Amino acid sequence: MRKTLVVIGVGLIGGSAAKSFRKAFAVGHIIGVGRGQENLGQALDSGLIDEVSTDAEAAVGSADWVLVATPVGQIPAVFEAIAHSLPDDAIILDAGSTKQDVIAAGRKHLGKHFSRFVPGHPVAGAEISGCQGARAELFSGKPVILTPHEGLQDKALEEAKDFWQSCGAVVTLMDAQIHDRIFAAVSHLPHALSYALVDMLAGRPDSELLFSYAASGFRDFTRIAASSPEMWRDICLANRGELMQVLAEYRDRLNEMLTWLTEEDTASLLKMFSHARSARNRWGQDRQ
Amino acid sequence: MRKTLVVIGVGLIGGSAAKSFRKAFAVGHIIGVGRGQENLGQALDSGLIDEVSTDAEAAVGSADWVLVATPVGQIPAVFEAIAHSLPDDAIILDAGSTKQDVIAAGRKHLGKHFSRFVPGHPVAGAEISGCQGARAELFSGKPVILTPHEGLQDKALEEAKDFWQSCGAVVTLMDAQIHDRIFAAVSHLPHALSYALVDMLAGRPDSELLFSYAASGFRDFTRIAASSPEMWRDICLANRGELMQVLAEYRDRLNEMLTWLTEEDTASLLKMFSHARSARNRWGQDRQ
Numbered sequence: 001m002r003k004t005l006v007v008i009g010v011g012l013i014g015g016s017a018a019k020s021f022r023k024a025f026a027v028g029h030i031i032g033v034g035r036g037q038e039n040l041g042q043a044l045d046s047g048l049i050d051e052v053s054t055d056a057e058a059a060v061g062s063a064d065w066v067l068v069a070t071p072v073g074q075i076p077a078v079f080e081a082i083a084h085s086l087p088d089d090a091i092i093l094d095a096g097s098t099k100q101d102v103i104a105a106g107r108k109h110l111g112k113h114f115s116r117f118v119p120g121h122p123v124a125g126a127e128i129s130g131c132q133g134a135r136a137e138l139f140s141g142k143p144v145i146l147t148p149h150e151g152l153q154d155k156a157l158e159e160a161k162d163f164w165q166s167c168g169a170v171v172t173l174m175d176a177q178i179h180d181r182i183f184a185a186v187s188h189l190p191h192a193l194s195y196a197l198v199d200m201l202a203g204r205p206d207s208e209l210l211f212s213y214a215a216s217g218f219r220d221f222t223r224i225a226a227s228s229p230e231m232w233r234d235i236c237l238a239n240r241g242e243l244m245q246v247l248a249e250y251r252d253r254l255n256e257m258l259t260w261l262t263e264e265d266t267a268s269l270l271k272m273f274s275h276a277r278s279a280r281n282r283w284g285q286d287r288q
Numbered sequence: 289m290r291k292t293l294v295v296i297g298v299g300l301i302g303g304s305a306a307k308s309f310r311k312a313f314a315v316g317h318i319i320g321v322g323r324g325q326e327n328l329g330q331a332l333d334s335g336l337i338d339e340v341s342t343d344a345e346a347a348v349g350s351a352d353w354v355l356v357a358t359p360v361g362q363i364p365a366v367f368e369a370i371a372h373s374l375p376d377d378a379i380i381l382d383a384g385s386t387k388q389d390v391i392a393a394g395r396k397h398l399g400k401h402f403s404r405f406v407p408g409h410p411v412a413g414a415e416i417s418g419c420q421g422a423r424a425e426l427f428s429g430k431p432v433i434l435t436p437h438e439g440l441q442d443k444a445l446e447e448a449k450d451f452w453q454s455c456g457a458v459v460t461l462m463d464a465q466i467h468d469r470i471f472a473a474v475s476h477l478p479h480a481l482s483y484a485l486v487d488m489l490a491g492r493p494d495s496e497l498l499f500s501y502a503a504s505g506f507r508d509f510t511r512i513a514a515s516s517p518e519m520w521r522d523i524c525l526a527n528r529g530e531l532m533q534v535l536a537e538y539r540d541r542l543n544e545m546l547t548w549l550t551e552e553d554t555a556s557l558l559k560m561f562s563h564a565r566s567a568r569n570r571w572g573q574d575r576q
Contacts, residue, residue, distance in 0.1 A: 123503055143501065185489055186502040190509040193481060195564040196541045201473055202567035211571045213431065214474040215411055217512040221478040224505045225568040229561035233554055240549045247549070251542045253484045258535055261528045266521055273517035276483040279490035280513045283499045 006063040008033040008056050008078055010043045013095045013122060014069030015134025017167060018048050021065075023136050024166035033059045036130075043131045056081045063090045065163065072096040073234030079109035086110075091159050092117040097183060098238040099147040099176040107149070115153045118160035121145045121179065122169060140168035147176035177242075184242035189250065191232050192243065194225040294351040296321040296344050296366055298331045301383045301410060302357030303422025305455060306336050309353075311424050312454035321347045324418075331419045344369045351378045353451065360384040361522030367397035374398075379447050380405040385471060386526040387435040387464040395437070403441045406448035409433045409467065410457060428456035435464035465530075472530035477538065479520050480531065482513040 005021050007014040010032040018030050032049035033056045034040050040052045053059040060066050060082045068078050075096055086092070092113060096102045099119050106117045123143045144164040148157055161171050201210050236243055260268045293309050295302040298320040306318050320337035321344045322328050328340045341347040348354050348370045356366050363384055374380070380401060384390045387407050394405040411431045432452040436445055449459050489498050524531055548556045 123501060145501075182494075182498055182501050185492075185498050186506050190485065190506055192545060193485070193542075194509060195561045196545060197478065197481065197538065198564035198568050199560045200538060200541050202563060204473075206470075207567070210470055210473050211567070211574075213411060213433075213470050214571065217515075218474050218478055219572070220508045220511045221482060222568050223508045225564045226572065227505075227565070229558055229565050232561055233558045236549065236557060237552060237554060240552070244546060244549050247542060247546055250485065250488060251539060251546070253488050254481075254535060254539045254542070257480060257484060258532060258539070261524065261532050261535070264525060264528070266525060269524060270517055270521045272487045273483045273513075273520055275490060276486035276513045277515070277517050279495070279499070280486050280510050283502065284507070284514065286499075 002029060003064040004029045004031065004062050005065045005067065006031045006033060006056075006059050007049065008059075008066065008068045008082075009070035009074075010034050010040060010049065010131045011069060012131065012133050012138070013124070014067060015043060015048050015131035016124075016136065016138035017067055017069065017095070017122075018043075019134055019136040020139060020167035021163070031059050031063075039130055043134075046131075048131060048134060057085050060090065061085045061087065063087060066090055066092045068092070068094040068096075071228075071231050071234050072098050072102065072238045073230070075102050076105035076109060079105050083109050083111055083113065086113045088112075090116065091156050091163070093120055093160055093163065095120060095122050096238075097121055097187070097235050099145075099179045100241075101238040103147070103149045103176055114149075115151050116156040117149075118152065118156055119147045119149065119176065120160065120164065121147070121183075122164070137168065139164070142169055143172055144169040145172050145174050145179055147174055147179050149176065180239050180242045181246075184239055184246045188232075188235055188239055188243050189246050191224050191227060192236060192247065193250070194222050195229075195232070198222050198225040290317060291352040292317045292319065292350050293353045293355065294319045294321060294344075294347050295337065296347075296354065296356045296370075297358035297362075298322050298328060298337060298419045299357060300419065300421050300426070301412070302355060303331060303336050303419035304412075304424065304426035305355055305357065305383070305410075306331075307422055307424040308427060308455035309451070319347050319351075327418055331422075334419075336419060336422060345373045348378065349373045349375065351375060354378055354380045356380070356382040356384075359516075359519045359522050360386050360390065360526045361518070363390050364393035364397060367393050371397050371399055371401065374401045376400075378404065379444055379451070381408055381448055381451065383408060383410050384526075385409055385475070385523050387433075387467045388529075389526040391435070391437045391464055402437075403439050404444040405437075406440065406444055407435045407437065407464065408448065408452065409435070409471075410452070425456065427452065430457055431460055432457040433460050433462050433467055435462055435467050437464065468527050468530045469534075472527055472534045476520075476523055476527055476531050477534050479512050479515060480524060480535065481538070482510050483517075483520070486510050486513040 007018050030049045031051045032043050033053045043049045044052050102119050106114050124138050164171050295306050310316055318337045319339045320331050321341045331337045332340050390407050394402050412426050452459050
C-alpha cells in the first residue's frame with residue numbers, strides 16, 4: 001500500500017521523520033509543506049520529499065499521515081488551515097515541545113479529526129533549524145513522548161506508536177500536564193535562565209570587559225542562549241503556567257542563597273553545592 | 289643562578305606552573321608542599337617537583353619564589369604559616385580566583401613581606417583537581433591577571449610579570465575590585481546558578497523522572513555543577529560582596545521575566561532572548 005505522508009514544516013525534525021518514514025515504508029510518497037522556498041527546494045533536490053507545496057490545506061487532502069513539525073507557536077494556525085480538508089482516516093501527529101497547549105489547539109480547531117490527533121514530543125536535538133541536518137537516525141533510541149487526550153481513538157494511538165517506532169524511537173505514554181511540568185524544569189527553565197544571564201551581562205556598560213574574561217564554564221552555561229529566540233519565546237508562552245511555577249521556585253532558591261551569603265552560612269552553601277554535584281555526577285554517569 | 293620555587297598546593301595550577309618554570313629556568317629546584325601524600329608522591333615520581341614537604345614554614349626558607357596555589361579558602365592560613373620564615377627577597381605569588389580577600393589576608397599576615405606579594409589570577413581551567421593533568425602549556429596564551437596593591441614593590445611586580453610570562457601567559461594588570469566584579473559576573477554567578485538548579489530539581493519527589501528526560505541543553509547548562517563544592521563555597525564566600533550584588537540583580541531580572549510571562553508580554557521576552565543570542569554569538573565567534 002502506497003502511503004502518503006504530509007510533513008508541514010520541513011526542518012530537522014520534519015525532515016528526519018520523512019527520511020525515517022521512507023526507509024520504513026519503501027513505497028511512501030512524501031509531500032513537504034512550508035514557506036521557505038529555498039529550504040523546500042533543497043529537501044526536494046536531496047530526495048527527502050517527493051513533492052513541494054505551499055498550501056497546507058490542499059496538501060493534506062491525500063494524506064494518510066500528517067506530521068505538523070512547525071514551531072509550537074504556529075501549530076494552532078496550521079490546525080485551523082487543514083481541518084476542513086483532512087481525509088476521514090488520516091492520522092495527525094505533531095512534534096511540539098509543549099503538549100497541553102497543542103492539545104487545546106487541536107480540540108479547538110480539528111473538529112471530528114481531533115480523535116485521530118496524537119500529540120507527541122520527540123526528545124531529539126531541536127536546536128538546529130532547516131532540513132540540511134536531517135537524518136534517518138535522528139530518533140534512533142531516543143524518546144518520543146505521546147500524550148493521549150480524552151477522546152483519542154485507540155487505533156490512532158496504535159498507529160502513531162507504529163509510526164514513531166518505525167523511526168527507531170522509544171515511545172512512552174504520559175499525561176500532557178506531567179510532560180509539560182517535566183520539560184518546564186529540565187529544558188524551558190534552563191533556557192530562560194541562560195538567556196537572562198547573557199542579556200543582563202550584555203546590557204552592562206562594562207560588557208566588553210566582562211565577556212573578554214569569560215571562560216569555558218561560561219561557554220557551557222550559555223550555549224543554549226544561542227538558540228532561536230522566536231522558538232523559545234513561543235515555547236515559554238505555550239508552557240507559561242508550568243514555567244512560571246518553576247521559575248518562581250527557583251527565584252526563591254536564589255533569595256535563600258542570598259540569605260546564606262549575607263549570614264556567611266557556609267554549611268548551607270556547601271550542602272547545596274554538594275547535593276547538586278552528586279546529582280549531576282549520577283546523572284552524567286547514567287548518560288555515558 | 290639556581291632558583292628555588294616552592295609550590296604550596298600541587299594541583300593543576302601549581303603543577304603546571306612547576307612544569308613551565310622548569311622549562312623556562314632549566315636549573316630550577318622545585319619543592320612541592322601539600323597534605324595529599326599520594327598526590328605529592330606522584331608529582332615527585334613524574335619529575336614535576338624535586339622535593340616533597342609537608343611543612344610550608346620550613347620549605348619556604350630557601351625560596352626565591354613562593355607560589356600559593358591552594359584553594360582560596362586556605363590562603364590566609366598558608367600566609368600565616370610562612371610569614372616568619374620567608375627570605376627577605378622572595379617573591380610571593382598566588383593563583384586564587386578572588387583577589388580582594390587574598391590581598392586582605394596578605395596585608396594581615398605577611399608583615400614586611402607583603403610588599404613582595406603579587407596577587408594573581410591565572411584564568412585557566414581550574415576545574416580539574418590533582419596534579420595529574422598538569423602541563424607546561426596550560427597557561428600558554430591564557431590571561432594571568434595581576435592585581436597590584438598599594439605598597440607593592442615595582443621590582444616584585446616586574447619579577448612576577450616575568451614569572452607568568454615565562455609560563456607563556458598574557459599578563460594584564462587590573463584593580464582588585466574590578467577583577468572581583470568581573471569574575472562574580474562571568475564565573476561565580478553562573479556556578480551558583482547551576483548548582484542552585486540541580487539542587488532544586490534533585491530535591492523534588494519526581495527528580496528521577498525529571499533527570500531521565502534531561503537532554504543536551506541541560507547537560508551543558510549544568511556541567512559546572514559538577515565542580516568541587518568546597519572550592520566553590522570558598523570562592524563564593526571570599527567574593528560574597530560582589531557576588532551578592534550581581535545575584536540580587538539577576539534575581540530582579542527573573543522577577544521581571546515572571547511579570548512578562550504573567551502579562552503575556554511576548555515583545556519583551558523576544559527582545560531579551562534576541563539580545564542574549566546576539567551577544568552570545570558575537571562572543572562565541574570571537575572565541576573560535
